[in-house]
Amino acid sequence: MAATVQMNRANENADPGRAVGFSNEPDLGTPLLSARRAPEWLRSPESDALLTSSIRSALSTAAAPSTSCVLVERAGEQLAGSNLSVPLPTAELHRLVTASVIDAVGSGSGFRTEIAISADAVINVDEEDGTAVLEGDIWIIGGGDPGLATTAYAARFDNGRVFTNFDELANEVLTWLQERNIIAIRGRIIGDESKYAPNERDYFNAAIETAEGRVNVWDRRDGETNEIGPLSALLLNDGFVDWPADVIDPTLNERASNPSRSAAAFFDDILEFAGIAVLRSAQDGVAPPIAERETLAVIESPPLDDIIASSLLDATTAEMLLKEYGIRSGTSAEREAVVFALAVGNGFSFAGLPFNITTTAYVDGSGRSSTNATTCEMIHATIVDPDGVGASVLPRAANSPVAGCAGSASSDLRVFAVSHDSTTGLAGWFDAPNGERLTFAMLADDTSRFAVPDDAPEGAEPLGPFEFCNPLQAAMLNAITGHPYGPDLDDLGPVAPAG
Structure with a gap:
């Protein structure tokens, strides 16, 4: 009986009774369960579509070579991808692969x-x-x-x-x-x-088999430039x-x-x-x-990470790191042995790289060899990990050769840009204003730049090699740094109450 009385009293105390008034406050302009209360989520599909469209537009410009690849991701989600399995000459972007493999066995120690x-x-x-x-x-x-x-x-x-x-x-x-x-x-x-025995000063006389026949790793004409010193x-x-x-x-x-x-x-x-x-x-x-x-x-x-960063600037450093990889991985410093160990001994896989012997040709450490080639997927893998060495050594856009076409967002952009002979490329990451990080890789090859068209005026010169901040690089960086696209979040957010 006592329990019943207590229960009834509790119910009476909890009952607010009949409403006897109302609030003068205005009604909510946006319901609690409206999509407007998640404006970033609301904008995201359109923004992603516009980003993809901008990248597609960049690759379809008159300046774009006929052979190119691109990969753009956000937190593991592919936002744009084209010709991902097509191998292309890497030029100096090749050094990001060398950086990844030496970091995998380097333990941070220097020399x-x-x-x-x-x-x-x-x-x-x-x-x-x-x-x-x-x-x-x-x-x-x-x-x-x-x-x-x-x-x-x-x-x-x-x-x-x-x-x-x-x-x-x-x-x-x-x-x-x-x-x-x-x-x-x-x-x-x-x-x-003697640490790097046998002595290999260079690779001008080192020959390899390719689909086009037997070729030297390095063109002897490159020796005249001294871009790489003796090793x-x-x-x-x-x-x-x-x-x-x-x-x-x-x-x-x-x-x-x-x-x-x-x-x-x-x-x-x-x-x-x-x-x-x-x-x-x-x-x-x-x-x-x-x-x-x-x-x-x-x-x-x-520290090794600082030297790896230097290798992006200096070909000799990149070649020396390849030899050091051979020593630290227990192989040898001989180029041929190191390359074999990377490809057959799972050295690339150990470094977290998606190596495929049919799409990657890795023959030196610096990318000077014209036979080096790989995919955008491989290059992207070297910089996608925010804690990895590739992402950490990328230069600020303002300090890179493409500073002039990086735009106002250059402070939030890290990019390694290359333009060598018929190859142009980009690899990097961009921290967008909405807090998202985009990672990207782009490679393009246009051998026609070295050919004079049949209908060209007499005495016409070939276009020649790409220059930095070429139209393709500028268009790609403009597309990347334009993210997020779409309307302003204030226009998509909750509507202010009426009155």
């Missing part, structure tokens, strides 16, 4: 260059004047650092490349010698490049021994025929200039094992 003497080297001191002579050789042991450079050489560049200061390393050894009052070295300065585990100043002081023109650089010996000779000159006589000529050779040598000085390179 180490060491200067040492034999553990049984003797320092003979003259008891009369206190001067000393080092009996034995000094070894410079290369660790494959592609950025090892003197201050004078590195200061010529302002494009963001990172370097390791060889002067600092040399001065540390010089101080060690001077503290012991050593005035002569009865031995040699020896450069050790070596002990590489100083990109492998050049002389260069113009007032201009950066690689064609005027003088290549070292033996980079490790040249590095040793340079250090020899430093010692001689400081008053320390080196009694035998600089050479190249193999240093004693770690247990049989005494380290005089060591210098570490910048």
